[in-house]
Amino acid sequence: MTASETWLEQLHDNGYRITAARRAVVHTVFGATHALTPQEVYDAARKIYRALGLVTVYRTLEKLEELHLIQRVHQPVGCQAFIAAGVGHQHLLLCQGCGQVEFFEGDDLDALTRSIARKTGYQINEHWLQLFGLCMNCRS
Amino acid sequence: MTASETWLEQLHDNGYRITAARRAVVHTVFGATHALTPQEVYDAARKIYRALGLVTVYRTLEKLEELHLIQRVHQPVGCQAFIAAGVGHQHLLLCQGCGQVEFFEGDDLDALTRSIARKTGYQINEHWLQLFGLCMNCRS
DNA sequence: TTCCTTACTGAAAATCATTTTCAAATAGTA
DNA sequence: TACTATTTGAAAATGATTTTCAGTAAGGAA
Ligand SMILES: [Mn+2]
Ligand SMILES: [Mn+2]
Ligand SMILES: [Zn+2]
Ligand SMILES: [Zn+2]
Numbered sequence: 001m002t003a004s005e006t007w008l009e010q011l012h013d014n015g016y017r018i019t020a021a022r023r024a025v026v027h028t029v030f031g032a033t034h035a036l037t038p039q040e041v042y043d044a045a046r047k048i049y050r051a052l053g054l055v056t057v058y059r060t061l062e063k064l065e066e067l068h069l070i071q072r073v074h075q076p077v078g079c080q081a082f083i084a085a086g087v088g089h090q091h092l093l094l095c096q097g098c099g100q101v102e103f104f105e106g107d108d109l110d111a112l113t114r115s116i117a118r119k120t121g122y123q124i125n126e127h128w129l130q131l132f133g134l135c136m137n138c139r140s
Numbered sequence: 141m142t143a144s145e146t147w148l149e150q151l152h153d154n155g156y157r158i159t160a161a162r163r164a165v166v167h168t169v170f171g172a173t174h175a176l177t178p179q180e181v182y183d184a185a186r187k188i189y190r191a192l193g194l195v196t197v198y199r200t201l202e203k204l205e206e207l208h209l210i211q212r213v214h215q216p217v218g219c220q221a222f223i224a225a226g227v228g229h230q231h232l233l234l235c236q237g238c239g240q241v242e243f244f245e246g247d248d249l250d251a252l253t254r255s256i257a258r259k260t261g262y263q264i265n266e267h268w269l270q271l272f273g274l275c276m277n278c279r280s
Numbered sequence: 281t282t283c284c285t286t287a288c289t290g291a292a293a294a295t296c297a298t299t300t301t302c303a304a305a306t307a308g309t310a
Numbered sequence: 311t312a313c314t315a316t317t318t319g320a321a322a323a324t325g326a327t328t329t330t331c332a333g334t335a336a337g338g339a340a
Contacts, residue, residue, distance in 0.1 A: 053319040079219040104256045116244045124273035133264035193290040
């Protein structure tokens with residue numbers, strides 16, 4: 001069983017059917033090392049399953065996001081791209097050169113959020129953190 | 141001189157003309173306490189200048205962003221909203237209840253970014269940080 | 281102040297991404 | 311194998327944004 005089959009299982013366990021179209025989308029997104037737009041998923045997945053429709057890509061991404069298997073990636077160039085979701089408390093590190101995505105963990109914003117909460121009177125529930133830089137390849 | 145006239149000056153200094161349409165947009169966005177979409181800017185600014193066209197709102201927001209007077213706000217509900225830009229190194233704190241926007245400063249991510257840089261080999265250039273919570277009003 | 285050039289305007293049309301509709305196909309169970 | 315609800319892709323609809331264009335007006339020069 002390839003790892004992407006976990007996603008198919010999850011789809012199945014949630015009452016969704018496993019189809020050739022969904023296999024192609026899942027396989028494409030699961031294996032990606034950078035965030036893909038629906039159009040990019042479509043182009044790549046059609047190499048696996050020619051008859052695929054763009055509409056089905058949108059519909060499948062919607063379900064994968066709903067099951068928290070993928071997450072939307074916000075970038076200066078746009079916010080319509082998706083990547084396999086991180087596990088636990090992780091954030092993204094994006095290469096500004098090639099678009100490669102990495103996850104990292106270990107950020108500790110407790111002191112900061114407590115301080116901001118005190119100063120502003122807000123009850124702070126969540127945070128978004130994203131790092132941008134250049135990967136090893138793109139540095140040279 | 142109201143504070144929003146600084147923006148008009150900046151437009152002028154950069155070779156753009158000051159028009160009634162731009163005055164209305166600038167005044168609207170400058171005074172906003174939460175991020176506004178182009179349509180929201182249009183609706184509000186038309187109370188000041190009836191003949192305003194939505195197209196001009198888009199065009200003016202584009203210029204204000206280019207001059208770093210406003211910045212785009214990314215939120216779960218969408219990423220097409222703008223707010224007056226913070227000065228210096230600041231980040232946003234957003235109320236999940238009413239959408240109110242606050243800026244804060246004083247985050248220190250140096251230790252974190254150094255650690256991530258070492259682990260991943262990335263050269264880290266930038267970060268996005270955003271806090272979400274409930275403002276004093278929306279807590280009760 | 282008046283004149284003149286050029287940037288700016290709003291309406292309408294065009295474009296582009298996403299969503300909806302629908303009839304045919306098919307997954308998955310009985 | 312037979313059945314039924316889900317899923318499909320094509321086409322149409324939608325909605326946001328951008329482009330086009332002819333008229334308007336800002337603002338420097340005289
Ligand atoms: Mn975190
Ligand atoms: Mn910071
Ligand atoms: Zn790279
Ligand atoms: Zn609030």
